[in-house]
Structure formats: C-alpha cells, structure tokens
Amino acid sequence: MDLVFLEPYDGGSxxxxxxxxxxxxxxxxxxxxxxxxxxxxxxxxxAAVFADELNRRNNRDNPADPTPDLIFATGFLNVADLRGLLRPPLDRVPIVLYLHENQLTYPLSPEEEFDFHFGFTNIISALAAQRVVFNSEYQRRLFLDAIPAFLGKMPEGVPRQVPARLEAKSEVLGVGLERRPLPAEYYPRYRGGPCAADAGPTWPRAERPLIVWNHRWEFDKRPEWFIAAVETLLDEGHDFAVALLGESRNQEGVFHPLAKRLGARCVACGFLPSRAQYDALLERADIVVSCAAQEYFGISVAEAVHAGCYPVLPRDQVYPSLYGARCKGRHLYDTPRELTALLRDLITGGTCGHVCSLDRDVDEFCWERLAPRFDALVDRVVSGGPQG
Structure with a gap:
C-alpha cells in the first residue's frame, strides 16, 4: 500500500x-x-504545512505520487486541522495517530505553565483519527483517565463520552529497537551478582561494574537523582565506572562536575558519534539506570536491557507494566535513597543476583519483529476490518 508518514518533530526517538x-x-x-x-x-x-504539500502533490497527474491509502501521523500534529484542510480525495483517506507522548500528562519544566490548548489538541486529534495507537498501555490509561477532569474545566458544551469513544478505537504498539533479535536458542542469564563459573557470564562483565546513564540530560529525566546516588557511592569508596550518554540538549553543565570527579572511571561523556559505538558500550555495561519523571515507553532502557544490562528503574513510571510482571528480581525503586541502596547492592555483589529474562522479554520490540505488526495495523485500518 501507499502510505504518507507525517512527522512534525523529526528528531531523537x-x-x-x-x-x-x-x-x-x-x-x-x-x-x-x-x-x-x-x-x-x-x-x-x-497541519497547514503538510496539508498544503499533500494538496499540491495530489493536483499532479503523477503515477509515482498516487493518492495514499493511509496517512500515519504522530502526536505533534493536529489531525482535525489536517483533515479540514485536505481537499478531495485526500480528505477521505484514513488517518492513524501514534502518540509517543501526550500533553495532558507530560510534566512541565520549571519555567512552564500548563497550556490547555495542547492537551485539547491531543484529544481533538484522537477524535478525528480512525485509529489511535499508544506506545504503552501505561500511557493509554494515563491519557484516557486524565480526560474527564481536563474536559470538566470547560464551562459548557462539553463533548460526551470522549474516553469511551477513544478507548474503543485505540490499541497499543511499542517502539521498535535498532537491535538484532536474539537467536531462538538464547536462554536467560544470571545477572545482578556473582554466580557459579559454569552457570553463565561473570558479574560484572569487566574488572569493575559499569553503570550507564543513556537519556537526555533534561529536567524530566531527573539527572540530579543519578548524580546524588553516584556521589554517595563515591563518598563511600566503592569502585565502579560510569558512562554518561545521551543528548545534552543545551544542558552540558549537568554532568560535567560528576565526570570530572570520576576522572578515568568516566568511560564516556555525551552523545556517542556512531550507533556501533553505542551498542558496543551497552554490551560491555552491567547496569542501566533511569530516574525519569516521565516515561511512556523508555526506548533507551529497552535497548540497554536487550544488550544485557541490569535495569534500575523508578516504580512510578511505565517500567512496572513492561518489566515488573516478567521478572521477580530487584529492579524498581521509589525514592532517591532506595535508588542508592539498590545500586550499592549491585556494585558490591549483594542480594540482587538472579536469573533475569528481561533481555529475552524485550526482544519482541526489535524492529524485525515489530514492523510486521505495524504493517498489519495498516492493513486492518485500510480494509475496515476488525481492530486491535
């Protein structure tokens, strides 16, 4: 089929x-x-920019540029505006909306005030789309559950039964990983502590444990929690290494004092120039840490887990729904103090060791496995067949 992919914010994930x-x-x-x-x-x-371009192209009698069978758009696009601006026959093309995030429940930076316009745009876009796809069940529930209170602020003329209408045409498909799928004969490894020599790979994978931060350096990832935990462990005299990865997003000073204190034990600082270097580092690391105040899927964590890292994750985000039911090991924390305690146990070979299947569990998100599911979604929407 012929599809149009509309991405107003074409960067990062x-x-x-x-x-x-x-x-x-x-x-x-x-x-x-x-x-x-x-x-x-x-x-x-x-929406206006994309509608102009699509209308212009559709005016040409060009077999190489046919009317699309479906339009796939992400959450920074106002789907209702787009549909209203498209001319026939484009205005009848089905639209799928994919929400990487939403503005109803996304945390504000310290400099921002809540703007009702953007949350309402997500709601109207979802109503205008034929199908709404969330990257996790966690985000779907947050979004749908937030709608009644949000619409309740309207003085009158409130749209009816919006959560039920949206839930009926929504589904969940995660984000793909740029990772090679694990072989069929792969078996779960023992991680989080030392094990018998014949029971699996050694812990840690090198002379000292390597802890990875691989997120943006911005407020919603709470780098200050990570810095405080690492500083405490350094004060206590523990021996470990750290990789400070991810996009700085004009926040270069966030990690520089920590990197300076770590010295040679900071094996990387900043965004790595190639995918191969990034994958190689993940595959020699031991622990990946998230301190996110907002996470609807967590692709960087999933990549590290697939590479064999032991995840340390905040309980109040998406992670329990993705990982909690699949592995009974100690992976979740509630407070900065618990984060520090869990890292301490891991780097000292304490009580965290167990057979961990999480790398096998996230294998379903490798693009080779996930892309056919997105293709099947397109088939269902275009054919008008059963959804979800």
Missing amino acids: HRAFREGWVDRSRHRFRCLTQPARFWKWRMRGS
Whole structure:
C-alpha cells in the first residue's frame, strides 16, 4: 500500500521510530517531516504545512505520487486541522495517530505553565483519527483517565463520552529497537551478582561494574537523582565506572562536575558519534539506570536491557507494566535513597543476583519483529476490518 508518514518533530526517538519502521515495512512510504524544534509551533502549524504539500502533490497527474491509502501521523500534529484542510480525495483517506507522548500528562519544566490548548489538541486529534495507537498501555490509561477532569474545566458544551469513544478505537504498539533479535536458542542469564563459573557470564562483565546513564540530560529525566546516588557511592569508596550518554540538549553543565570527579572511571561523556559505538558500550555495561519523571515507553532502557544490562528503574513510571510482571528480581525503586541502596547492592555483589529474562522479554520490540505488526495495523485500518 501507499502510505504518507507525517512527522512534525523529526528528531531523537521520533525520527528513529519513523526510520526504523519505514526501512522494514512491506508498504511504500512518502515521508513529510519538519525539524525537531519549536514543538509548540509544530502543534499549531504543521497541519497547514503538510496539508498544503499533500494538496499540491495530489493536483499532479503523477503515477509515482498516487493518492495514499493511509496517512500515519504522530502526536505533534493536529489531525482535525489536517483533515479540514485536505481537499478531495485526500480528505477521505484514513488517518492513524501514534502518540509517543501526550500533553495532558507530560510534566512541565520549571519555567512552564500548563497550556490547555495542547492537551485539547491531543484529544481533538484522537477524535478525528480512525485509529489511535499508544506506545504503552501505561500511557493509554494515563491519557484516557486524565480526560474527564481536563474536559470538566470547560464551562459548557462539553463533548460526551470522549474516553469511551477513544478507548474503543485505540490499541497499543511499542517502539521498535535498532537491535538484532536474539537467536531462538538464547536462554536467560544470571545477572545482578556473582554466580557459579559454569552457570553463565561473570558479574560484572569487566574488572569493575559499569553503570550507564543513556537519556537526555533534561529536567524530566531527573539527572540530579543519578548524580546524588553516584556521589554517595563515591563518598563511600566503592569502585565502579560510569558512562554518561545521551543528548545534552543545551544542558552540558549537568554532568560535567560528576565526570570530572570520576576522572578515568568516566568511560564516556555525551552523545556517542556512531550507533556501533553505542551498542558496543551497552554490551560491555552491567547496569542501566533511569530516574525519569516521565516515561511512556523508555526506548533507551529497552535497548540497554536487550544488550544485557541490569535495569534500575523508578516504580512510578511505565517500567512496572513492561518489566515488573516478567521478572521477580530487584529492579524498581521509589525514592532517591532506595535508588542508592539498590545500586550499592549491585556494585558490591549483594542480594540482587538472579536469573533475569528481561533481555529475552524485550526482544519482541526489535524492529524485525515489530514492523510486521505495524504493517498489519495498516492493513486492518485500510480494509475496515476488525481492530486491535
């Protein structure tokens, strides 16, 4: 089928998602994108930009640029505006909306005030789409459960039964990983502590444990929690190494004091220049830490887990729904103090050792396994067949 992929914020995980699916899909794609900046203006204006381009192309009698069978859009696009601006026959093309995140429940930075416009845009977009896809059940529930209180602020003329209407046409498909799927004969390994020599790989994988931070250096990832935990462990005299990865996003000073104190034990600091270097580092690391105040899927954690890292994760985010039911090991914490205690036990070979299947569990998100499920979603929507 012929698809149009609309991405108003084509950077980071949004761009990786688009490229990962497009590269492996059996469908044909035409991608219209905008750079990953000015996200608020993207939510306000990208529909008009994309509609103009689609209308212009559709006016040409060009077999190489046919009317698409489906439009796939992400959450920074106002789907209702787009549909209203498209001219026939484009205005009748089904639209699937994929929500990497939503503005109803996304935490505000210290400099921001809540803007009802953007949350309402997500709701209206979902109502206008034929199908709404969330990257996790956790985000779907957060979004749907937040709608009644949000709409309750309207003085009158409140749309009716919005959560039920959206739930009926929604489903969950996770984010793809740029990782090679594990072989069929792969078996879970013992992680989190030393084991018998014949029972599996050694712990840690090198002379000293290697802890990885592989997230943006921004407020919603709470780097200050990680810094405080590492500083405490250094004060206590523990021997370990740290890799400070991820995009700094103009926050270069966040980790520099910690990197300076770590010295040679900071094996990397900043965004690595190649995917191969990133994968190689994950595959020699032991522990991956998230301190996120907002996480609806957590692709960087999933990549590290698939590479064999032991995850240490905040309980109040998506992680229990993805990992908690699948592994009974100690992976979750509630407070900064618990984070420090769990890291201490891991780097000292304490009470965390167990056979951990999480790398096998996240294997379903490798693009080679996930892309056919997105293709099947397209088939169902275009054919009008059973959904979800």
